[in-house]
Amino acid sequence: MASTEEIREGLAEIVNEITGVPAEDVQIDKSFTDDLDIDSLSMVEVVVAAEEKFNVKIPDEEVKNLATVGDAVTFIEKAGS
Amino acid sequence: MSHSQARVVVTGLGATTPVGGDVASTWESLLAGRSGVRKLTQEWVADLPVQIGAPVAVDPSEVLPRVEARRLDRSAQFAIICARQAWADAGFSGKASEAGLDPDRVGVVCASGIGGLTTLLSNYDQMLASGPRRVSPLAIPMLMPNSPSANVSIELQAQAGAHTPVSACSSGAEALAYAVDMIRLGRADVVVAGGTEAVISPLPIAAFANMMALSKRSDDPTAVSRPFDKNRDGFVLGEGGALMVLESAEHAAARGARVYAEIAGSGMSADAHHIAQPEPTGRGVITAIRKALTDAGLSPDDIAHVNCHATSTPTGDAAESVALNAVFGDRTPSIPVTAPKSMIGHLLGGAGAVESLATVLTLHHGLVPPTANVDDVDDDINLDIVRGTPRKLDDGPLAALNDSFGFGGHNVVLAFRRT
Numbered sequence: 001m002a003s004t005e006e007i008r009e010g011l012a013e014i015v016n017e018i019t020g021v022p023a024e025d026v027q028i029d030k031s032f033t034d035d036l037d038i039d040s041l042s043m044v045e046v047v048v049a050a051e052e053k054f055n056v057k058i059p060d061e062e063v064k065n066l067a068t069v070g071d072a073v074t075f076i077e078k079a080g081s
Numbered sequence: 082m083s084h085s086q087a088r089v090v091v092t093g094l095g096a097t098t099p100v101g102g103d104v105a106s107t108w109e110s111l112l113a114g115r116s117g118v119r120k121l122t123q124e125w126v127a128d129l130p131v132q133i134g135a136p137v138a139v140d141p142s143e144v145l146p147r148v149e150a151r152r153l154d155r156s157a158q159f160a161i162i163c164a165r166q167a168w169a170d171a172g173f174s175g176k177a178s179e180a181g182l183d184p185d186r187v188g189v190v191c192a193s194g195i196g197g198l199t200t201l202l203s204n205y206d207q208m209l210a211s212g213p214r215r216v217s218p219l220a221i222p223m224l225m226p227n228s229p230s231a232n233v234s235i236e237l238q239a240q241a242g243a244h245t246p247v248s249a250c251s252s253g254a255e256a257l258a259y260a261v262d263m264i265r266l267g268r269a270d271v272v273v274a275g276g277t278e279a280v281i282s283p284l285p286i287a288a289f290a291n292m293m294a295l296s297k298r299s300d301d302p303t304a305v306s307r308p309f310d311k312n313r314d315g316f317v318l319g320e321g322g323a324l325m326v327l328e329s330a331e332h333a334a335a336r337g338a339r340v341y342a343e344i345a346g347s348g349m350s351a352d353a354h355h356i357a358q359p360e361p362t363g364r365g366v367i368t369a370i371r372k373a374l375t376d377a378g379l380s381p382d383d384i385a386h387v388n389c390h391a392t393s394t395p396t397g398d399a400a401e402s403v404a405l406n407a408v409f410g411d412r413t414p415s416i417p418v419t420a421p422k423s424m425i426g427h428l429l430g431g432a433g434a435v436e437s438l439a440t441v442l443t444l445h446h447g448l449v450p451p452t453a454n455v456d457d458v459d460d461d462i463n464l465d466i467v468r469g470t471p472r473k474l475d476d477g478p479l480a481a482l483n484d485s486f487g488f489g490g491h492n493v494v495l496a497f498r499r500t
Contacts (some may be wrong), residue, residue: 020146041218045219
């Protein structure tokens with residue numbers, strides 16, 4: 001199972017690919033909407049790419065709870081364990 | 082019928098076409114008679130009955146940042162590229178409010194023939210291969226035919242309305258006619274209008290080929306599109322588009338804008354005949370030309386040039402000649418005409434916009450670009466086709482027409498006047 005930092009790095013790569021935001025800006029405390037300027041459509045792209053990368057399922061009803069990068073990392077850690 | 086409506090002028094031009102990534106290079110290529118038709122190199126062409134096309138000279142990936150491009154269907158990428166060029170050419174920068182305009186008085190009309198077909202197909206392939214979860218959440222916003230006009234309205238903060246006429250190969254011209262009406266009706270002062278298309282892909286090529294619409298010649302690609310020639314046997318699929326900034330003459334004058342030409346009027350009709358075949362007597366085309374002349378307050382004798390629809394199909398080109406002869410009578414053989422599809426192929430929803438742009442520049446520079454590949458004018462064509470080198474037009478006030486016709490029997494004719 002990937003470490004917390006490995007998951008954050010993986011998410012940062014995904015966010016960079018989809019939005020162009022530099023990977024180093026994708027830190028645990030960042031809000032997807034307010035800090036990283038990710039709209040609802042791009043968020044779905046991020047989620048689906050994360051599901052594939054980390055081999056987890058992120059149900060649609062969970063997505064609204066993933067406000068920050070840290071929320072997503074925590075969810076992926078739990079889902080994968 | 083004359084009218085006292087606002088006059089509408091062209092103050093900015095933008096284009097990305099098979100012969101140039103911008104207006105200047107496109108115009109230079111058209112004057113030089115340079116073709117953008119090529120052998121397609123994608124691996125999927127191997128099984129297709131037609132393996133040539135006219136892709137844009139400058140791929141959008143060379144112009145747009147990757148992240149911006151990945152959220153746009155190729156047809157919307159063309160629209161954004163054309164809009165930025167036209168907007169800057171008109172002397173505007175930034176969004177409407179930054180450019181000193183009232184956003185509620187700025188509109189967009191960007192046509193499409195088929196919409197985001199390649200986005201639809203690639204998402205369908207993805208769904209079959211990997212399941213529905215892998216269909217992009219951007220699929221609908223990218224493939225909807227109004228995506229180019231919506232994206233341009235967001236780009237420019239154009240809030241007076243964003244519209245998308247769909248009438249197959251006359252869509253781009255219909256967009257310009259709609260934009261003129263918006264200004265005349267007082268709904269907008271400035272409208273960015275035209276059309277784009279991006280469907281060089283296996284399914285559309287197979288479909289057009291099976292309609293017997295495409296040339297199946299496999300010799301020199303640059304010689305395949307040959308409007309009015311005896312040996313013409315179908316069109317060549319192109320891609321790209323053009324957008325123009327249209328303004329009320331009053332608005333343009335108030336800000337001291339450079340004016341390329343006036344769009345003096347439009348005429349539209351429907352053949353009500355056959356879903357794909359041209360009506361052989363040219364009845365609907367004749368009606369559209371006469372309506373355009375009337376709307377513009379012009380007589381047939383005022384027309385010094387016609388930019389033809391002429392796609393290089395046997396029946397379509399002949400019907401257009403019949404219609405022009407019916408309207409212009411004995412004077413027809415002395416009106417220089419040209420057929421840009423001989424060089425750029427058929428841009429479908431982008432065709433009427435790019436060819437109207439060429440008509441505007443023809444009046445502005447006083448030069449009619451030549452038609453390529455007219456080696457042997459067909460017996461059923463009675464027109465003065467400019468060939469070889471550009472033809473100089475007279476100085477002074479001149480008017481010209483652009484013809485655009487679409488599958489379904491749509492006819493759109495625009496009348497332009499030198500200002």
